[in-house]
Amino acid sequence: MTRGVRKGLSKEVILKAAFKIVESGGVETLSMRRLGSELGVAAMAIYNHFPDREQLLDAMAESALAEITPDEQKGNWKKQVTNVARSVANLSIEKPAVFALCMSRPTKPKAAVVLMSKVLEALRQGGLSDKEALACYHSVLILLHGFPFWQAGLTKYCAASPDSIATADLSEQEKRDWKLLHTVDPAKQFEASLALLLDGY
């Protein structure tokens, strides 16, 4: 291979390939070397566009959250908040590994701020006090952070055999409960949890 030849690499192209890898195998399968080979490029070429792996992951979170564009806000404030939260949760359903990546990064992307202000605006429109709005906003946020990890645990056991190994030394009651718990539809459960939160006001 000749050196110093332009390969048309760019942030966008790299991010696209990175998403492909994460979507199919999770963050832990995304290595600089693998990403490089996916792009037909030496691993080190990536460092011309991102300073290190951590910042590449941050850029992925930024990019993924920026893609979330809720529908035009309409209806009462609860519907507006639900609308935003649902569009975020949708990412978790469509691309669980990508969303888990977003939620596990303590560095919150700028894109999160525009979603934040959308929700806060709705809460103020709803006439909530500052204190109430704060509590409500964070409640929704905790729910969103938990969703991908809760979902992962759920699908893990649903993928396993109906009578999983883990249920070996459980009482009959516990076994029935265990099975019952794994009959949930993630999207519906999220909506239900969210409604529960918002109906407090």
Add this chain to the structure above:
Amino acid sequence: MTRGVRKGLSKEVILKAAFKIVESGGVETLSMRRLGSELGVAAMAIYNHFPDREQLLDAMAESALAEITPDEQKGNWKKQVTNVARSVANLSIEKPAVFALCMSRPTKPKAAVVLMSKVLEALRQGGLSDKEALACYHSVLILLHGFPFWQAGLTKYCAASPDSIATADLSEQEKRDWKLLHTVDPAKQFEASLALLLDGY
């Protein structure tokens, strides 16, 4: 070093050292080699007690959750559920990295089942229908999964300078909101979110 000499290694001793590392630096700093040197032992010695790193992490989650022993159940069902959930959330406040590890493992430990049945029992006592109990249980579970990750984002920005870099190109309103959002007490916010969920019934 002479070979084949017993070093008094055991699951308990290894787990203890592993917790120490994770508590101080997070899961990503826990390597078999580092764990070995912490124990004064070759990395490979650990493989006599745990098949691989993944199962060591699972054992840590199991062990950490088994330590959670809620007070004796008393009061109405909401207080009972709050009681269990609070004792779980406490772990996140005392050892955030350990709890994040627990919640990020899709393989749920057996120890989780005893907590599950405690909550379900309370919900049934409260006279909730199967459908309601299911939704309520999962709502609490999503909240618990989200708590450590939400908390990590919060403390990250509170540790940073009051006027963080991230707030560079925000409107004045957004800046004020951003600051306001980071004045929350994690434990209180969790209680508030939980109460919001349970008061739906």
Add this chain to the structure above:
DNA sequence: ACCTGAACACCGTTCAAGT
């Protein structure tokens, strides 16, 4: 500016060898 290979300091894990 952008890409390369070699090199360094790490990983997890296998395997043959020791007691």
Add this chain to the structure above:
DNA sequence: ACCTGAACACCGTTCAAGT
């Protein structure tokens, strides 16, 4: 059964070299 070092196939990242 329990522990060891050497080895293998990986990592992220630095650095000097190429265009």
